[in-house]
Amino acid sequence: MSGLKNRKLLLIVTGGIAAYKTPELVRRLVERQVQVRVVMTKGAQAFITPLTLQAVSGNPVHDDLLDPAAEAAMGHIELARWADLIVVAPATASAMARLAHGFADDLFSTLCLATDAPIAVVPAMNRLMWAAPAVQRNVDLLKADGKLIWGPGEGSQACGEVGAGRMLEPHEILQQVTSFFDKTVAIxxxxxxxxxxxxxxxxxxTREPLDPVRYLSNHSSGKMGFALAEAAAKAGAQVTLIAGPVHLATPAGVHRVDVESALDMQQAVAASLPDCTLFIGCAAVADFRAEQVGAEKIKKTADSDTMALTLTKNPDILAWVAEQPKAPFTVGFAAETQKVAEYAQAKLKRKGIRMIVANDVSNSALGFNSDDNAAEVFWYAATGEVTSRCFQQRSKTQLATDLIELISEQKHEQ
Incomplete structure (x- = not known):
């Protein structure tokens, strides 16, 4: 209850048959002392009346971007600023497309552009529509923009078909809302x-090109770094996330910069350093790149079974940040397959950083591409001696929260 009481939720109802479920959702939220305001599109009003949702929410329903009474006080901006969370349910294929592509010609789309509140999208459509490539491209865009996608569920649909695309039931959406606010209460x-x-x-x-079609890279999924960015944002920081080529949604409230190579990453880091107070180098940056990148695809030859590549060192971004005249508090990561503690402590000293997070990537249940991780963190105590703390296996989300707490604690002590 504590995570929901007095929370402000803006429910946007778009024009799908699943709109008939929304009064039950509003009723359940209000019972838990959530403040609910409702916005309806014109299409939604073909399925359910504004009066119904006004009755269960206890607040007037909004449906017009240019309502003279509301706009006298910039009503759509007031709504956008009021909400702790915006939930679009049902979210039709059309509504998702408009949201993904930044439309702002009705109350629904304008609100979603004019807010800094998290936005949760609850899809509802025919199974073939949900599977359509255009819809899935829009889903990817929404995720990349940091939108939450809740569902869809599977089951019988109004059209008589069975499959994925069904809107989550009111109790399932309530569980998602509760989970969302419980996480925010944690910090x-x-x-x-x-x-x-x-x-x-x-x-x-990072990806280091060899020619127009080949590159050198590694197995890093980016999950740990993205979890750290989310945890740092929840801890109140302004967060810049410089991401190599990964397919992950941008955490809410995080500014994302996409890069490819180590040189690209160093350039992006340099641009972010002037007001940076804490730098966390979680990326698995390639140690080497090709000395010469082929202008055309490198072809194999019939007279040789081998190929020689000449590699040159990439910049050591972590050490470079730490040696800046006004260096931020710098934290590194050490992904090792053996002698984890020994190699991590050597890296801590060699790179001149303040803390290092070591993890054993030889364990397939942890590290690269896994949703879980474990770590041992090393740092210099006030006495100058290296001290450490172990974090046993847990989700990367939980580990990120634990690490941000520890990093903040040590940063403020030094």
Missing amino acids: SAESKTLQGEHVVITAGP
Whole structure:
């Protein structure tokens, strides 16, 4: 109950048959003392009346971008700023397309552009529509923009077909809302440990081109770095996430910069450093790149079974950040397959950084491409001695929260 009480939820109802479920959703939210306001599109009103949702929410329903009474006080901006969370349910294929492509010609789309509140999209459509490539491209765009996608479920549909595309039931949406707010309660206003900080985080692999079609890379998924960015944002920081080539949604409230190579990443880091107070190098940056990149595809030859490549060192971004005249508090990662603690402590000293997070990537249940991780963190205590703390296996989301808490604690002590 504590995570929901007095929360402000803006429900946007678009024009799908699943709109008939929304009064039950509103009723359940209001019972849990959530403040609910409702916006309806013109299409939604073909399935359910505004009066019904006004009755269950206890608030007037909004349906017109240019309502003279509301716009006298910039009503759509007021709504956008009021919400702690915006839920679009049902979200039709058309509504998702409009949201993905930044339309702003009705109340629904304008609100979603004019808010900094998290937006959860609850899809509802025919199974073939949901599977359509255009819809899936829009889903990818929404995820990349940091939108939450809840569902869809599977089951019988109004058209008589069975499959994926059915809107989640009211109790399932309520569970999602509860889970969302429970996570925000975990880092309360009093524990905004990184308030006022600018945190720059690198994540994912780099790709070092050999020719127009081939490259050198590694197995990093970027999940740990993205989890750290989300945790840092929740801790009150301004977060810049510099990401190598990964297919992950941008965490809410995080500024994302996409890069390919190590040189690209160093350039992006340099642009973010002037006001950076905490740098976390979580990316698996390639140590080497090709000395010469082929202008055309490198062809194999019939008279040789081998090929020689000449590689040259990439910049050591982590060490480079740490040696800047006004260096931020710098934290590195060490992904090792053996002698993890020994190699991590050597890296801590060699690179001149303040902390290092070591993990064993030889364990297939942890590290690269896994949803779980474990780590041992090493840092210099006030005495100058290296001290450490172990974090046993847990989700990367939980580990990120634990690491941000530890990093903040040590940063403020030094």
